[in-house]
Amino acid sequence: MGFKEIGKKLQLAREEAGLSQEQLAGLMGCAQSTLSNYEKGKRRIYLTQLETIAELVDKPIEYFLESSTSSQSSDNSSMRGISNINDVLDGEPELLQIVNALYELPWEKRRSVMDYIIWQKTR
16 A cells, blocks of 8 residues: 555545644644645655544544555455454464564554554555
8 A cells, every 4th residue: 555545545534524634734733735745645654643643533543554455345355354353364374473473562662563564565
């Protein structure tokens, strides 16, 4: 998933919350142009900023990070909720190790790991 797809979801979530770019940027403590660049996918958004936006527009963070193709797919391997995570991890021992290691980390370190994963996906 690239910054453009995340940006489209940011815009949609902001509009669904009934906020203008100016209003949301003010609540975030950033410039309207910064938020505009996030929405256009022209600027990297860090997980901490995405968490702030998710809270302000009342969306789960997964809403922004889930690929739109996987959310529209009827494939059982897509992670739409915690109810099927065991199905996803069952055939992937490395993923299970990663999830277990993340679970043991404090929240701040988890955010750093997520920032790194997002950075790796965009390389």
